[in-house]
Amino acid sequence: MDAAAHAAAHGVFTQTEPAQTRTAEAPAVAIPVAAAQTMVSIDNFTFGPAEITVAPGTTVTWVNNDDIPHTVVATDKSFKSKVLDTEGAFSYTFTSVGEFQYFCSLHPHMTGMVRVKVP
Ligand SMILES: [Cu+2]
Numbered sequence: 141m142d143a144a145a146h147a148a149a150h151g152v153f154t155q156t157e158p159a160q161t162r163t164a165e166a167p168a169v170a171i172p173v174a175a176a177q178t179m180v181s182i183d184n185f186t187f188g189p190a191e192i193t194v195a196p197g198t199t200v201t202w203v204n205n206d207d208i209p210h211t212v213v214a215t216d217k218s219f220k221s222k223v224l225d226t227e228g229a230f231s232y233t234f235t236s237v238g239e240f241q242y243f244c245s246l247h248p249h250m251t252g253m254v255r256v257k258v259p
Contacts, residue, residue, distance in 0.1 A: 144210065151204070152252045153203045155170040157231055159202075171239060176194065176197070176198040176199070177198070177199050177200075177201065177243060178192055178194050178198055178199070178201070179200075179201050179202075179203060180200060180201070180202045180203070180252065181202075181203055181205050182202055182203065182204045182205060182206055182210050182212075182244075183205040183206050184206060184207065185210075185247055185249075185250055186250065187202070187206075187212075187227065187242075187244075187250060187251070187252035188199065188224065190251070190252045190253065190255045191252065191255065191258060192223050192252075192253075192254055192255070192257040193254075193256075194234060194254060194255070194256055195257070195258065195259050196234065196235055196236065196237055196256055196257075196258060197233065197234070197235060198233070198234055198256070199231050199232070199233040199234075200228045200231065200232055200233075200234060201229055201230070201231040202224070202229065202231075203227070203228075203229045204224040204225065204226055204227065204228045205226070205251045206226065206228070207226055208223060208226075209223045209226075209228075209246060210223075210224055210244045210246060210247065210250065211212070211223055211224060211244050211245045211246055212224070212230050212232075212242055213242055213243055213244070214240055215240075215241040215242060215243065216240070216241075218240065219240075219242075220245075234254060234256040236256065237245070237256050237257055237258065238255075238256055239253075239254075239255050239256075240253065240254045241253050242254070246248070250259070
């Protein structure tokens with residue numbers, strides 16, 4: 141048997157394994173970091189509740205349940221809604237700790253406060 145015949149007989153057999161394909165999906169990890177929602181109702185010229193305490197990251201939504209327009213304006217101007225007609229809503233997410241006074245610019249005697257603190 142010559143060399144060529146020898147190589148043909150035994151060959152050089154290489155096989156490339158296909159790369160392992162991961163089909164198992166990593167579970168989607170929901171991070172529940174203070175994804176809280178809090179509602180404040182505006183009714184009868186009153187924010188209710190007038191004072192709320194929330195954790196940082198909480199979104200506060202004001203809903204005008206009164207039959208006249210109102211606004212939600214921070215005393216420090218950190219947030220300011222448009223004029224909310226009946227059933228109008230405004231949301232603001234509080235990310236920093238503190239006490240945030242607000243009022244209705246149409247009826248400045250309407251006041252409220254959001255206290256943001258780490259629980
Ligand atoms: Cu008002």
